[in-house]
Amino acid sequence: MGTVSRVLNGNTRVSDATRQRVLQVMEMLDYRPSRLASGLSRGRTGSVAVLVPFVTRPSVVTRLAGVLAVLTSEGIDSVVCDIETADQRDRRLEALTQRHSADGVVIVSLPIPRESVQRLRQMHIPVVAVDADIPGVPRVLIDDLAGGRMATEHLLGLGHTRIGFIGDEREGRLGFVSTARRLAGYRQALLAAGVACDPGLIRRGPHGAEPAAAMAGELIASPWPPTAIFAASDTQAMGVLRAADQAGLSVPHDLSVIGFDDIEAAEMLRLTTVRQPLRTSGVKGAEMICAVLAGHPRPAVRELLPLEVVPRASTARLRRQRAPATRPALTGA
Amino acid sequence: MGTVSRVLNGNTRVSDATRQRVLQVMEMLDYRPSRLASGLSRGRTGSVAVLVPFVTRPSVVTRLAGVLAVLTSEGIDSVVCDIETADQRDRRLEALTQRHSADGVVIVSLPIPRESVQRLRQMHIPVVAVDADIPGVPRVLIDDLAGGRMATEHLLGLGHTRIGFIGDEREGRLGFVSTARRLAGYRQALLAAGVACDPGLIRRGPHGAEPAAAMAGELIASPWPPTAIFAASDTQAMGVLRAADQAGLSVPHDLSVIGFDDIEAAEMLRLTTVRQPLRTSGVKGAEMICAVLAGHPRPAVRELLPLEVVPRASTARLRRQRAPATRPALTGA
DNA sequence: ATGTCCGATGGAACCGGTTCCACGCCCGGG
């Protein structure tokens, strides 16, 4: 009945006596309203879908935590979808076009086909993106290009010129582009410093510490190895640290390593890194979707979050410049 | 209309011609069924709530990933709730008693008050637990006591007798008990080996690598320091490694360290640890809830997952046994 | 040829709130 509904929702237009009576009866019957019924008549589900790739990655889960915190505090259910393949992604996006699937969608670190965005827009399902540059969608991200530059400039500033780069492979299954942009920043910085860019110092492969360690091992073992390595993520930087250790190189004495993201483990490992506000990105994204759901028809803003080099113990000034020739000699011994 | 519903759901009792016609019309109208309406009349939401504490912890998120994978493949939405305080937990559990909130609940690594379980049972909402020993609830967990013993025995087997213990504080905000049980296992193993248990070697504090590092630093700096440390989680073991490094101790030469869980980073750090099947635990929990939802009224099984010591490079045989007296002498020098 | 049975189909009640609308009551102004 109408009055009960009024009691349940706002306190609009109900006499205090009636309210008390209704509440008392609800208490007696141990009555609990049905979210489905409420949602159906109201046309909203009270939930938001959160699409994240590889949920176990520290950077992703930190963003996710930020999203969850905000949505929870707003009383919105978070339907988390872990995406590991393009197929899964498309299937999930398709499912979201079903009516009353979710009131909104938060996309985290995931490139989305343009037509999928169109579909969602047609269904009037608001979308925001975190760490994904999706045109026409409110989004919060970082300037990967600048980040790549900053990391490289940090190493250049320490006197390094043979700087290796380790990042994700060009064609990840999901088409991430941040590695490419950080690499571009790396190239820009080298160019600006007048340092030649040796393609042999660039390695790209599957994400993860293990593959990164393998690639770093190759660089280290090469005839003219780098004195510093820029890893496109902290996870990969961890692999580089491991490779250095295994090769008997001391960090930062023999090799400087800089990562990207500033995940929790970075601090523990004393890893110099380019910090990006991971949790904040999730918080902002969630706040955006909440704003849209609350009826503020926000324009498709594109907010850039600040980056910052956090110097720790994994980078140091290049030791006494040696002639490149000495190194092969040592290796040959 | 009835026929449309039949086409949407099972292929029961619809002539092929009609089905085609219906499908064609649906196509034309770009019709998408409403999950809410379907759910309402059917009495199910098609979603399961997943309660996880501190979602950013590697062990937790790995379990969560297992849960998500199964639920997704079953076409069930996962409503993830990050729980950080007892208050949040209770609020969330209360919300779940609302009708049509979720078809089931998966509790991960979270102790739950008995009465909350009762409430959910009353509402006929099935519950399963992962890494939480909740009486009367189907659950999958490990034998923390045995795990503590195994870790300690590994160190004892390497000749260590002064073995430190570092774990979570007694009264975490959420009342975890695994540290206590692992500590009990540690004591059992020492007792069985006839090694005296020095309370001064036991430190408990807030979870996290940082506090663990601080505690380990204390142990290391003590007059009669341990030669090995058992950390109740890999995260804490990372802190121990850091403390050792900072104290100039080489692992495992000067100090052996064993962790617990075998999170991803453990392998990279070459950390010896007690492996528990994290992802599998999530998978099993999700499978359990699916079985119950599918109508198999499972008894409250209590499945124990296997544990295994994974020897890596952070533990080694105790160096030449020195008389305990020598150490204070050295320190005094 | 006719009765019977089964499978396909349309209709209607129902899931459980929300919201609009109309009605009745009370109060104040004319």
Place this chain on the structure above:
DNA sequence: CCCGGGCGTGGAACCGGTTCCATCGGACAT
């Protein structure tokens, strides 16, 4: 004293599928 207005309340339509039930038609057996 009567009338208008506004607030509080009950009623009913509605959100959009699901499911049960009755009906209808065709095939098969007698």
